[in-house]
Amino acid sequence: MKIIAFANQKGGVGKTTTTANLGAAMADKGHKVLLVDMDPQGNLSVTSGVKAHELEITIYEVLKEEIKINETIIHVDRPNGDIDLVPSNLNLSASETVLNAKPGREFLLKEALEELENEYDYILIDCPPSLGLLTINALTAAKEYIIPLASEYLALYGTSQLLQVVDIVRKRINPDLEMLGVVITQYDGRKIHCRDIVEQIQEHFGDKVFKTMIRSNISLTEAPSFGQDIFIYKDSSPGAEDYRALAEEIMKGAKV
Ligand SMILES: Nc1ncnc2c1ncn2[C@@H]1O[C@H](COP(=O)(O)OP(=O)(O)O)[C@@H](O)[C@H]1O
Ligand SMILES: [Mg+2]
Known part of the structure; x- marks a missing residue:
């Protein structure tokens, strides 16, 4: 079971897009x-x-230890490979204050995922745009992390803070945590x-840095509004091609 967190405290860099579409590409490959x-x-x-806004049980109730993670899992039917999802919604925004009072608060997600034993080949965790307790829970639960970086001005700005947090997590909590790689997103070779x-x-x-770069592609922007991943929304798009290639690269364990 590979557990990978997608982390960058900057918003809009492609964490969610990458988590969703890599997961879909892996499911299409039978994982x-x-x-x-x-x-x-x-x-x-x-x-x-x-x-999400209609849900009454989410990851938040799991982190509060009110319910088991199994009870939150939503099964997403897809033509070539289903996916399971542990959802979240705005209720989770209270987590920083509510969970802070818990002893061992960094381990809440890790312990929840341990209940799943080896049911999954890949668990992909989408982090919020902050370096707070939720991201620390993700980095504690994961074996590896991926940093999505948008190819925009100041892309590297803030990565040293992220790496500092990773260092602290490695030192105090999760010595096995390793960087799987950096994925460049929203790339436009004409610029x-x-x-x-x-x-x-x-x-x-x-x-x-992964060899595969994710090009800037309008289909990747459009797909979420239909509640679809890129392979269902537009399998022939550059976005589908890139995420399929990135998934191959990751599944082979090959970089550059
Ligand atoms: N390669 C891409 N090409 C075009 N739009 C993209 C691409 N990657 C992400 N986007 C869009 O950019 C926005 C931010 O991406 P998102 O994955 O939500 O970032 P984050 O989770 O890091 O905040 C979203 O509207 C998304 O659809
Ligand atoms: Mg996001």
């Missing part, structure tokens, strides 16, 4: 996939076609500044 939405915005849940930024990212992260 058992669980997506875990750790963002109070619930974007991953909505992208998966779930009416000089995009190419410059990619060079900067590659200089900074070296062979940790």
Whole structure:
């Protein structure tokens, strides 16, 4: 069972898009996939076609230890491979204050996922855009993390804070945590500044940068509003092609 967290405290860099579509690509390849939405915005849940705001049980109740994680799992039917989802909604935004009082508060997600034993090949955790307790829970539960970086001005700004948090988590809580890689998203090869930024990212992260870059593609923006992943929404799009390639790269364990 591979548990991967998608983390970057910056919003809009492609965490949710990457979690949803990588999960879908892996499911299409026959893997058992669980997506875990750790963002109070619930974007991953909505992208998966779930009416998140109507839900009364979510990851929040699991973290509060009121219910078992099994009870929150929503089964998402897909033509070539179903996916399971642990949803979230705005109720989770109270978590930072409510969960803070709990001893061992960093381990709540890890303990919940342990109840699942080995039911899944991949568990993908979508983090919120912050470095607070929810992201720390994700980094504690995960074996690996992926940093999505949008190819935009100041892409690298803030990554040192993220890496500091990772270091602290490794030192105090989860020594096995490893960076699986950095994925460049929203890439537009026609733009000089995009190419410059990619060079900067590659200089900074070296062979940790995935060979596959996710191009900027309107279908990736549109798909969530239909509650669909890119393969259901538009299988022939560049977005589908890129996420399929990224999934292959990750499943093979190959980088650059
Ligand atoms: N490669 C891409 N091409 C075009 N739009 C994208 C791409 N990746 C993400 N988006 C869009 O950018 C916005 C932010 O992406 P999202 O995955 O929600 O970021 P995050 O979860 O890091 O906040 C969303 O509207 C999403 O649909
Ligand atoms: Mg998101």
